[in-house]
Amino acid sequence: MPDNRPVDRRLVRRSLQLLVGLFLYGIAIALIVRGGIGAAPWDVLTQGIALHTGLSFGLITVITSGVVLLLWIPLKQWPGVGTVLNALLVGPSADLGLALIPADLPLAARIGLFVAGLVLLAVATGLYIGGHLGPGPRDGLMTGIHRRFGVRIWIARTAIEVVVVIAGWLLGGNVGLGTLVFALAIGPLCQFFIPRLSVRMPPRLAEGTDAGTPVGPELEGSVDPSEPTIDSPAG
Numbered sequence: 187m188p189d190n191r192p193v194d195r196r197l198v199r200r201s202l203q204l205l206v207g208l209f210l211y212g213i214a215i216a217l218i219v220r221g222g223i224g225a226a227p228w229d230v231l232t233q234g235i236a237l238h239t240g241l242s243f244g245l246i247t248v249i250t251s252g253v254v255l256l257l258w259i260p261l262k263q264w265p266g267v268g269t270v271l272n273a274l275l276v277g278p279s280a281d282l283g284l285a286l287i288p289a290d291l292p293l294a295a296r297i298g299l300f301v302a303g304l305v306l307l308a309v310a311t312g313l314y315i316g317g318h319l320g321p322g323p324r325d326g327l328m329t330g331i332h333r334r335f336g337v338r339i340w341i342a343r344t345a346i347e348v349v350v351v352i353a354g355w356l357l358g359g360n361v362g363l364g365t366l367v368f369a370l371a372i373g374p375l376c377q378f379f380i381p382r383l384s385v386r387m388p389p390r391l392a393e394g395t396d397a398g399t400p401v402g403p404e405l406e407g408s409v410d411p412s413e414p415t416i417d418s419p420a421g
């Protein structure tokens with residue numbers, strides 16, 4: 187009987203990375219939101235919807251993820267277990283963080299929260315993407331548009347996030363300097379952490395996951411592993 191223990195240990199690590207990464211992702215979102223100097227694009231939309239519905243930030247995040255997953259259908263995208271857990275777990279984790287982190291702190295403290303949240307979100311991204319168990323809902327929307335219509339990945343991402351941030355701003359979401367800093371900094375930070383936290387996969391699994399998505403740190407599947415493609419919060 188073949189010895190599968192190395193594969194089992196790898197799967198355990200991938201699963202732990204996924205769960206820890208998604209939990210920290212939600213906490214990172216809460217830190218950025220409590221920073222109050224501008225949220226990331228998808229969180230601006232979530233804040234705007236929350237202002238008009240009275241629903242919690244985390245619940246709206248879960249609902250939004252579900253709606254985004256429905257958009258995968260015409261794009262012929264298939265979710266992995268990581269995709270489903272992403273949609274279900276990031277929102278509650280963000281609500282927990284918002285309940286524990288005080289609001290209306292002095293500006294210096296809020297800047298510290300924002301910076302800590304930005305770095306933590308990049309680490310969390312590296313953990314959950316590095317587990318190779320399926321991209322986040324918003325990742326799949328972006329790459330699905332790329333594959334389905336031949337739109338360049340950066341154009342798809344930029345178009346989606348411009349629409350999202352404008353809609354969120356019109357609804358009353360917090361757009362500020364932090365929004366711009368996030369847009370400029372999150373890519374390089376994730377590029378640093380994803381390769382370092384990625385679980386090395388054997389060649390026979392390196393062709394793709396059971397969700398039909400690439401297993402390397404990149405999500406587009408056609409870029410160098412040192413240039414991963416990631417989305418905004420709650421990805």
